[in-house]
Amino acid sequence: MFLNRVTILLAALSLVLAACSGGETAAPAGKGQVATGQALFERVVLGPHAAPGCITCHSREPGVTLIGPSLAGIAARAASNMPAKSVEEYLLESIVDPNAAVVQGFAPGIMYPRYGDDLSSQEVNDLVAYLLTLK
Numbered sequence: 001m002f003l004n005r006v007t008i009l010l011a012a013l014s015l016v017l018a019a020c021s022g023g024e025t026a027a028p029a030g031k032g033q034v035a036t037g038q039a040l041f042e043r044v045v046l047g048p049h050a051a052p053g054c055i056t057c058h059s060r061e062p063g064v065t066l067i068g069p070s071l072a073g074i075a076a077r078a079a080s081n082m083p084a085k086s087v088e089e090y091l092l093e094s095i096v097d098p099n100a101a102v103v104q105g106f107a108p109g110i111m112y113p114r115y116g117d118d119l120s121s122q123e124v125n126d127l128v129a130y131l132l133t134l135k
Contacts, residue, residue: 032122037130040123047118054127057111060134068111069103075135091128095119 040046043053057067064070075087082090082101093100096116099108116124 032125032127032129034126034129034133036123037126037128038133040119040127041130047115049114049118051112051115051118069106071131071134073135075132087132088128091131092124095124095127 041054044056045051046053054071059066059070060072062070062072064072074091078087078090081103082093085093090101098111098113098115102108119127
């Protein structure tokens with residue numbers, strides 16, 4: 001009986017150590033790489049399902065609307081779009097759950113809804129890091 005408890009304790013400790021040792025976990029928002037995010041933004045397709053790349057639907061020029069809103073100045077505007085969230089949280093949510101907060105003048109369901117599934121958490125954070133430079 002004592003041996004069973006020790007075995008269970010050791011197994012539990014191993015699981016805890018494995019979980020804390022750098023396995024696949026979501027990177028915190030804002031910890032992305034700007035250059036990598038820009039390269040992802042500029043790709044025509046993203047992810048395993050060939051989802052449209054950001055640049056196919058979003059302009060970086062002020063007042064230029066492609067399919068979705070222009071992202072010129074998004075880092076500055078994001079704070080006013082969702083004042084209860086940080087800019088990083090708003091941008092991250094806009095990528096992984098695009099219908100959570102739809103920009104006025106645009107219909108829900110236009111943006112591809114599965115970027116959160118198709119992109120790794122690091123790729124999403126890289127995109128957020130790049131979008132934070134668009135002031």
